[in-house]
Amino acid sequence: MQRAIEMIGIPTVVITVEPEETRQARPPRALCPGGFVAGHSLGRPGDAALQKRILVDALELVTGPPRPGEVVVRDYG
Amino acid sequence: MADAKPLELSRYCVPFTPFQAKLEGASICLVTTAAVRMKSDPPFATEGDTSFRTIPGSASAADLAYDDTHYDHACADRDMNCLFPVDRLRELTGEGRIGGLTQRHFSMGYSSALRELRETTIPALAREVDRERPGVVVLTGG
Numbered sequence: 001m002q003r004a005i006e007m008i009g010i011p012t013v014v015i016t017v018e019p020e021e022t023r024q025a026r027p028p029r030a031l032c033p034g035g036f037v038a039g040h041s042l043g044r045p046g047d048a049a050l051q052k053r054i055l056v057d058a059l060e061l062v063t064g065p066p067r068p069g070e071v072v073v074r075d076y077g
Numbered sequence: 078m079a080d081a082k083p084l085e086l087s088r089y090c091v092p093f094t095p096f097q098a099k100l101e102g103a104s105i106c107l108v109t110t111a112a113v114r115m116k117s118d119p120p121f122a123t124e125g126d127t128s129f130r131t132i133p134g135s136a137s138a139a140d141l142a143y144d145d146t147h148y149d150h151a152c153a154d155r156d157m158n159c160l161f162p163v164d165r166l167r168e169l170t171g172e173g174r175i176g177g178l179t180q181r182h183f184s185m186g187y188s189s190a191l192r193e194l195r196e197t198t199i200p201a202l203a204r205e206v207d208r209e210r211p212g213v214v215v216l217t218g219g
Contacts, residue, residue, distance in 0.1 A: 038148035045156035
């Protein structure tokens with residue numbers, strides 16, 4: 001899905017909890033919150049500060065230096 | 078040359094569209110494969126569903142539901158922002174860090190019908206995303 005949207009000219013970033021699977025899909029931009037599992041992509045329920053941090057980090061991959069195909073793994077505790 | 082097939086994007090190729098604007102002026106579109114939908118919409122079929130859904134840009138996380146048997150639900154049951162951070166995007170807009178949200182966001186569910194997804198669902202969904210004229214699309218998988 002991500003590749004299709006990027007292909008038609010829209011910059012994308014994925015927040016993924018399956019970094020290996022995502023790497024194989026050759027994502028244009030990808031952030032993996034380390035240690036989080038499926039169903040918990042943005043962290044913890046009600047933890048707005050953490051959710052926002054992850055979202056901001058994902059958006060900064062869009063404005064930052066290109067790393068096509070790379071899944072950036074960050075630790076959010 | 079009669080048999081020449083159109084070239085296909087190699088799976089080793091990484092499509093890349095540079096972002097050449099400012100986040101402060103960009104409208105963000107959320108796209109998820111976590112089977113999220115408005116509570117008022119019919120459920121995704123959890124055993125496999127190739128449809129996609131539209132979520133209004135004005136929706137709050139509290140308006141949303143999910144239909145899934147493939148991921149842990151402890152987070153989503155309490156706060157849909159764990160899968161679909163629409164409230165957080167609204168806050169970022171209020172803080173001036175992003176320009177805003179698109180009028181519609183989109184969601185797909187689980188399906189093993191890969192060919193139908195590739196040939197029908199995904200192109201149709203990509204075209205709908207394009208109609209929103211987003212500056213950036215943020216995807217979540219669940």
